[in-house]
Amino acid sequence: METIENKVAEPPSEESILVAAARTGDIGxxxxxxxxxxxxxxxxxxxxxQNREDAEDVxxxxxxxxxxxxxxxxxxxxxxxxxVRIAVNEALMRLRRRRPERTVSIDEDIKTDEDSMPRxxxxxxxxxxxxYTQAELKELLGKTIQGLPPxxxxxxxxxxxxxxxxEETASALELSVPAVKSRLLRARLQLRERLNKxxxxxxxxxxx
Amino acid sequence: xxxSDFLKELTDYLDxxxxxxxxxxxxxxxxxxxxxxxxxxxxxxxxxxxxxxKLYELPDELRSRIHSAIVTKCRCHKSSLENVxxxxxxxxxxxxxxxxxx
Numbered sequence: 489m490e491t492i493e494n495k496v497a498e499p500p501s502e503e504s505i506l507v508a509a510a511r512t513g514d515i516g517x518x519x520x521x522x523x524x525x526x527x528x529x530x531x532x533x534x535x536x537x538q539n540r541e542d543a544e545d546v547x548x549x550x551x552x553x554x555x556x557x558x559x560x561x562x563x564x565x566x567x568x569x570x571x572v573r574i575a576v577n578e579a580l581m582r583l584r585r586r587r588p589e590r591t592v593s594i595d596e597d598i599k600t601d602e603d604s605m606p607r608x609x610x611x612x613x614x615x616x617x618x619x620y621t622q623a624e625l626k627e628l629l630g631k632t633i634q635g636l637p638p639x640x641x642x643x644x645x646x647x648x649x650x651x652x653x654x655e656e657t658a659s660a661l662e663l664s665v666p667a668v669k670s671r672l673l674r675a676r677l678q679l680r681e682r683l684n685k686x687x688x689x690x691x692x693x694x695x696x
Numbered sequence: 697x698x699x700s701d702f703l704k705e706l707t708d709y710l711d712x713x714x715x716x717x718x719x720x721x722x723x724x725x726x727x728x729x730x731x732x733x734x735x736x737x738x739x740x741x742x743x744x745x746x747x748x749x750k751l752y753e754l755p756d757e758l759r760s761r762i763h764s765a766i767v768t769k770c771r772c773h774k775s776s777l778e779n780v781x782x783x784x785x786x787x788x789x790x791x792x793x794x795x796x797x798x
Contacts, residue, residue, distance in 0.1 A: 502714045513774050515767060515770050518770060519763070519766075519767060522763060522766055523763075526762065526763070527753070530754040530762075531753075535751075543752070544762060547762050548765050548766055548769070551766045552773070555770045555773065567742075606703075606731075606735050609735060610734070610738075611737075611738070612738050612741060615727075616745070617745050617748075617749075625745075626750075626751055629745065629746060629749050629751055630751055630752075633746070633751075648743045648746060648747060648752075649746055649747055651747075654711075669707055669708075672708040673704075675707075676707065676710075676742060677703070677706075677739065679736070679742050679746070680742045681716045684738070687738075
């Protein structure tokens with residue numbers, strides 16, 4: 489049976505128009521891309537490097553490298569995913585420089601699943617984030633995530649903080665989807681375990 | 697279903713990326729297993745707290761400084777290309793896009 493398919497070409501996205509313009513050397517268009525993604529790239533860079541100056545350098549270098557290599561970007565993935573890949577590589581490179589004594593790789597697969605098995609099963613206070621001031625909360629969350637191996641915290645940040653899909657995270661980190669899922673589960677469980685001591689319900693806790 | 701089986705599926709459960717049959721099995725397990733119920737809820741809270749935390753915000757002043765530096769460097773790069781030839785005539789650089797499916 490013959491079928492008729494109406495093929496409707498999708499209009500180019502605003503992002504692809506900006507990328508195309510930037511590729512021709514339009515710095516204004518590239519600036520729009522910078523404004524769109526700089527905050528996210530900065531957060532990712534600081535999560536990985538744990539150092540503000542390094543994060544600042546990573547943002548500059550990642551965008552410059554993206555600009556210089558726009559000719560290589562063929563639109564098979566989103567521009568943002570491609571940019572994140574560049575930024576993650578830059579950030580890991582800086583982390584390696586800072587900690588040459590330790591292996592720092594996104595490929596490292598650390599220990600066994602046992603390191604992520606829940607050890608303490610404690611219910612948390614309702615609205616646990618309200619137990620602390622904003623500043624205290626940021627400090628304890630930052631300290632807690634710093635304790636994760638870079639390969640775990642990078643996956644957690646891309647997937648759960650920045651909201652990339654599992655497939656986009658895999659593409660940005662050049663990992664397989666099962667590898668992303670495995671790291672994500674372990675990162676989530678390890679963070680949960682570490683946050684227990686701050687958020688668990690205490691005896692006589694009557695706060696709402 | 698054992699608790700270890702539940703844990704293996706936790707990420708897909710929290711992301712709601714599983715078939716309805718497996719989801720029903722997990723929810724049945726959650727009805728009687730208090731430990732898994734607590735782990736599931738507190739893991740969900742962990743994700744939400746980090747997502748909402750606004751850790752490492754980029755201050756406006758730093759943002760302006762970074763923008764200026766990026767634009768200056770891009771202009772330098774553009775000028776250097778204009779002195780050499782068009783971008784398409786340049787050799788391939790280090791960063792390449794790879795097909796995620798490869």
